[in-house]
Every structure is written in C-alpha cells, then in structure tokens.
Amino acid sequence: MHFQHPQHPQSTRLGEFDLIQRFFKMHSEQMLAANPGSVTLGIGDDCALLANQANEDMAITSDMLVEGRHFFAGANPEWLGWKALAVNLSDLAAMGAQPLGFTLAIALPSADPHWLERFSKGLFAIANRFSCPLIGGDTTAGPLNICITAFGSTLKKSAIRRSTALDGDDIWVSGYVGDARLTLAALRHEIQLPQIDLDxxxxxxxxxxxxxxxxxALRGVAHSAIDVSDGLLGDLRHVLHQSQKDAEILLDQLPKSPTLLKQPLDLQRLYASCGGDDYELCFTAPAHQRTAIENLSTALQLPLTHIGAIKPMKGSEPEMALIDHDGKKLPASATDAFLQSFDHFA
Amino acid sequence: MHFQHPQHPQSTRLGEFDLIQRFFKMHSEQMLAANPGSVTLGIGDDCALLANQANEDMAITSDMLVEGRHFFAGANPEWLGWKALAVNLSDLAAMGAQPLGFTLAIALPSADPHWLERFSKGLFAIANRFSCPLIGGDTTAGPLNICITAFGSTLKKSAIRRSTALDGDDIWVSGYVGDARLTLAALRHEIQLPQIDLDxxxxxxxxxxxxxxxxxALRGVAHSAIDVSDGLLGDLRHVLHQSQKDAEILLDQLPKSPTLLKQPLDLQRLYASCGGDDYELCFTAPAHQRTAIENLSTALQLPLTHIGAIKPMKGSEPEMALIDHDGKKLPASATDAFLQSFDHFA
Structure with missing residues (x-):
C-alpha cells in the first residue's frame, strides 16, 4: 500500500505522484473526520484497518476499468470517477451489503492536476453520497487503469446470493434497463438519436x-439477487445456473425508459434484455412479498417491475423461456438469439 | 466483480477471457476445498464474503504493478505472479496480520495460455505457502496491469502501526537489505556483477x-513496524514522522549479504540504506525484548539485526542521524544525501 509514500524505485515523477496521493488523502481524511464508521485506520500505514462486527461478514468486490475498453479515451474524468466506484457499489448492493469503504489503485499516464481534480470530484461525490470513504490504495505511472476494491458489511448468513432462488419466486428488476446500451449505440453512431433523447x-x-x-431493503425479502451490469438475461442466467432453476421472462414487461420506448420493438427488446452496463438489481422473491416490494418501490421512488418467474429445472441445464406481449413463448431459436446477443456485442 | 462471468459489452475475446477466469477459479476452489479458513463465499457471486471475528480488525492493502514500471517487459511470468502477491503479503506482515485471502484484478494484452499458466503457477505457489486463497477479482483486456488487494486479520487494538514507536526503542531490520537494488543495478548494467553473484x-x-x-511473532513485542519496500531509510522516515521521533542509525551495521559485502563501501551503504524493493520488516521494540527477538531470529532462521535507536524528537521535525563504523556521526550534508538518494533513483 503506497498511498502515503513514494512508489518503488522504478517510478518516475515522484513529486507529482506524491501530490496526487496527498490530494486523495486529504479528501479521505475529511470524510473520516466527519464519520469514521467502521474505519479503524485509513490512509497512511502499510494497511488500512476495518473494525469487524461479530454478527457480520465482509463483502468484497473488485473491478478494473481500462481506457478504450470500459470507457472512451478522453472520457469526462468526473463521470469516470463516479462510475469507477458506482460499479463496485452496485456489486455490494446486489449482496444486500452496507458500504464500509474502498481502496483505489490507479495508473495514470501523467499527473495532470486538472484531470485529477475532476476525477476526484466525481469519485468523492459518490463516496459521500453512499458514506463509503477511501481507506487506501496505490498510485503509479502507466496506461490509464482504475482498480477499485470495495468493502461492505452483510449480516451473517443473510447476504443475498445468486444461488438461492426458489421455485415459484417472482423475478423483479429495478429501474429501467437498456438505456446505457442505447446511449452507447448513439455515441458509436450505430443509431441516430436526437440530442434531447440522448440527454x-x-x-x-x-x-x-x-x-x-x-x-x-431486500435483506430478508429477496431470495436471490444479482446486478445486471452485463445484461439482464446474461446475468439472470448466472442466477439460474447457480440455483439450478428454469425461468420464464415476460420479454415485453421489461421496464424501459420513455426514450427507449420510441425505438423499434426489436431494438427495445435486445437492449433491455441484453444491453449491459445497467447498474440495476435483478432479484427473486416469493409471491407473498409482492405488496412489500411495491411499497418499497414507492418509498425509494424507484420502479420495481415484476418480469417473470422462477420454475423447477426440467432438463439437465437451466432454461429460460421468453414470453412476448401476447403471452406466446418465443421459439427456442429466437430465445437462443437473445441469449447469445450479449456475446455478439463483443 | 466479474471473475465468474463475461466482462462489460465493450470487452473483446470473451471466450478466451472466460477461460482465464475459469482457470483462476479452479485453483481458488482447490485451495478453499482444502482449507476454507475465513472465506464464507469465494469466486462466483457479486462479492466474496469473509467471516468477521468479533475481536479482530480486517487489515487491507492494495498494490498495482505496471509493466515497464514495476517489472521489465517480458518478465518471467512465474516470478511476476509470485511477486504480485508477495508485495501485498509484506504489507500485511508489517501490521502483524494473518493473511485471509486476496482479490486479483488483471488487465492482459492477450489471453496467452502459456503466460497465464506460468503466472498462475507463481501466484498460487505463494498463495499456498501462506494459506492465502484467491477469493475474487476481475479480468479484462488492456495493457498488462496487475492489481492485488489482500486481506488479513489483526487482533483489535494490536495491529503494529507506524505511529507508535517509543523513546529508547531499539530499531531492528529483518534479513538482508540492498540485494534487490544490487540485482537491478546488474540487470541494468549499471555495475558488473559475476553471474554466480547475481544468481x-x-x-x-x-x-x-x-x-x-x-x-x-512481533504482535505484543514490537512497538511499531513498516515494510522497507521503498528503501530502509525512506520507510523508517515514515515511522519517525508518524511517531514524531528522532533516530540514530548505525549505517555500517545494516545487514548485508556476502554478495553485497563484495561491493565498494559507498555502494553498500547506498543500496542497503535506500535501495528499495527489499520486502523486509523494519520494527522498533523496547530493550527488554532483545532476548525474545534473538530467540525469534533463531526460531525463524532469519537474521534480525539491531541497527539503531529511537530518540525523543529534539526539533520541530524528526531527524535521523547516521553513525559510521567508527561511531562517528556523518555530517548533515552526507545524511541528507543518503536520505535523498532514494528519490534520485527515480
């Protein structure tokens, strides 16, 4: 852990990188002074220390974002700082975990103070919003690469897993799905989208x-959950594999924004079901929780949409049936095409 | 956390990266099957889960290694896998923490099975040696970048910090210092070193x-500790700053390998005191622990060398006095030159 002192001898521009480290450290200390939470020791030693609670497990997730791969070269640094932490908080959310803190390891081609100020503005905006302080990390020169590892607490034996969907569970998804893929399509000029729609x-x-x-809020309510960052159906497939279940999905019940609803039906279906980069939760819950979930939707001012059902596994592999707006099951060939569509984006 | 399922839609070569992920997952599962330790949930969900113990804190450290910066392009992948985890375990060691597990986020320019097999061989060799399983992570395409975050347990209020050196403490260092810098000098052709010495x-x-x-073993024995990955004097300076103490260092008592002892005295002093990349511990302990520490040295078959003393801070800033083999204090100018020498390697 090198956030407080210079890098290995091979590092260049120590002075500048030292400044960066101090810059991050200052923001971290401000947050911890206001609310230390579980952080026993923040930036400045060989390790950070988080206080354990006897009745809890520590949830841990790590994501690496690479320029040209997960974001465009020249991307808005403020958005990037936000998103780098958001994708990890989404993984914590999917386990029903309370964020405790995160480490940031970042490789930068140069120590550009303007870029860093904006990156850090976005990063600490979301860190503050979710009371999730920076507790340590590493800074080095290199091709732009952002690796955040985030920590959260779950009650023992109560983390919401992928492997615990039960027969008859309703399948739900939060928010809208497909808008991130629609935005990407517009930015890539795959489709024409009026500026007002893009905005x-x-x-x-x-x-x-x-x-x-x-x-x-889904602790004790949902049987299983996953975040749909890789596309709703692809991610749901993981739940089905790990739970060894089949599912029926009401393809035309997927929640779509008014903007996506203006697009042709085929594209709506594809983006909503398989678009990816949506940081929504897909979860399963027993039918007797419907009212609780609808009340939760109201309380959180967040759409929660019932999109299908978990079924006992009939064959040797989990199967997913897609049902259209007329209640008809799409033929297996069409279903396969949807399920494979994620890979085709690659 | 994407170790179990494909990357974001922007990723390329999903098939190959999927294979990598399975490759790491297989090794992880083998380790956890033999000894789950504190790992409640390993690779395969949105987060990993580590079980908390009420009387413990979680020590967390993160290091990012970049090609051309922390290792040469074309470096031996087996060594690289070993070292990527070693540098993090060294940070855990410096806090007196017991390793619990680690996450690996890795960006690879291509999915070369031969490279990966060797990298993983080195990585899991050290993971097994220290019973520190892989519990999750992320794999993506991109310029080679390895980010490991490691977790360890410390007893509450007993982590060995940098800020707790006390007046009169002996200063100790483990092993030999300077050999990593001597190796680097030879590989860079800064000096001539016979192959037998290099080996x-x-x-x-x-x-x-x-x-x-x-x-x-230093829990309850040492007052403070740090790993000397950035060079003994530079790292000790952090202990002095955080503890607000002065120190006297017996410059010619620094423990050196027979190979380093063949070099000119000036170079010996420079590499041993400021070379960096030595994953030894520098720690301070009260004089009454000397026998315990000497016994520990015997038990661990590891040199532990008494190299100086912690003193009350006389001025407004911590000062470090370097003493030569005649017991003479080096002039301030020489001391400054040593203290600054680390930065000059940059």
Missing part, C-alpha cells in the same frame, strides 16, 4: 446510481 | 519472501 438517458451510462438502499 | 541474490528481487511469520 434524457446518458447519465445511465455515465453516472449510474447503484441501488444500495434497495439492496439493504 | 546468489536475484531471488530477493524476483521472488521475495514476505515476512508473514515474523509479523505475527
């Missing part, structure tokens, strides 16, 4: 709001 | 052994 949805891609409050 | 010391740079057992 209405682009924050879903650039500054997604992780569903932390929802994840916490 | 005798190069593992200090390529496959350092983190002092995990020593760190654990």
């Amino acid at each position: 209405a949805i682009k924050s879903q891609m650039h500054q997604p709001v992780p569903r932390v409050e929802l994840g916490l | 005798a010391i190069k593992s200090q740079m390529h496959q350092p052994v983190p002092r995990v057992e020593l760190g654990l």
